[in-house]
Amino acid sequence: GAVVSQHPSWVICKSGTSVKIECRSLDFQATTMFWYRQFPKQSLMLMATSNEGSKATYEQGVEKDKFLINHASLTLSTLTVTSAHPEDSSFYICSAGGGSSYNEQFFGPGTRLTVL
Amino acid sequence: DAKTTQPNSMESNEEEPVHLPCNHSTISGTDYIHWYRQLPSQGPEYVIHGLTSNVNNRMASLAIAEDRKSSTLILHRATLRDAAVYYCILRGNNNAGNMLTFGGGTRLMVKP
Numbered sequence: 001g002a003v004v005s006q007h008p009s010w011v012i013c014k015s016g017t018s019v020k021i022e023c024r025s026l027d028f029q030a031t032t033m034f035w036y037r038q039f040p041k042q043s044l045m046l047m048a049t050s051n052e053g054s055k056a057t058y059e060q061g062v063e064k065d066k067f068l069i070n071h072a073s074l075t076l077s078t079l080t081v082t083s084a085h086p087e088d089s090s091f092y093i094c095s096a097g098g099g100s101s102y103n104e105q106f107f108g109p110g111t112r113l114t115v116l
Numbered sequence: 117d118a119k120t121t122q123p124n125s126m127e128s129n130e131e132e133p134v135h136l137p138c139n140h141s142t143i144s145g146t147d148y149i150h151w152y153r154q155l156p157s158q159g160p161e162y163v164i165h166g167l168t169s170n171v172n173n174r175m176a177s178l179a180i181a182e183d184r185k186s187s188t189l190i191l192h193r194a195t196l197r198d199a200a201v202y203y204c205i206l207r208g209n210n211n212a213g214n215m216l217t218f219g220g221g222t223r224l225m226v227k228p
Contacts (some may be wrong), residue, residue, distance in 0.1 A: 046218075108161035109158055
């Protein structure tokens with residue numbers, strides 16, 4: 001199956017700083033990518049849909065000015081958590097849709113963010 | 117997309133078959149039934165999906181009820197590496213962009 005990578009796999013930062021997480025589709029072009037957040041012992045919650053070359057679509061309750069998404073190419077989407085606070089500590093997971101496998105979504109390995 | 121209901125957790129012995137149920141009584145005619153699983157500290161991975169007919173692949177089998185209001189994911193011989201949270205998800209055929217909505221899933225524990 002297709003491969004989606006994320007970088008970094010984990011990050012620790014101080015409160016008030018910004019953190020950028022990269023999501024790459026390694027062997028296919030992803031017109032659409034998704035960003036999820038997962039708190040401990042909870043399910044994945046969709047944060048936003050990232051479309052190549054256009055603005056992201058955010059789910060209700062997700063602050064677009066805090067979670068900046070850029071999908072500048074068909075293989076890269078980035079999520080920037082601005083002015084991070086301890087409550088932003090979570091497991092962030094991206095996935096890629098589109099390409100040749102319409103019915104299957106490919107997930108990255110996730111990025112563990114800890115804000116001190 | 118319609119909602120699914122799964123047991124919170126299930127337990128299995130290693131090398132025995134596992135049947136993971138999912139109820140989706142409000143499924144529409146064009147909804148696909150997808151199964152993903154998430155191993156600890158990893159992103160989800162695709163397992164299998166189907167529409168009406170039973171499906172088999174190298175990972176599992178998917179048995180879909182005739183009225184499509186329920187389905188069962190079958191792991192033929194559970195291994196310790198199959199311990200994960202299994203998510204049953206419905207995806208509408210008109211769901212633009214391939215979006216998936218995750219419910220609570222079933223946490224499968226495999227005993228040696």
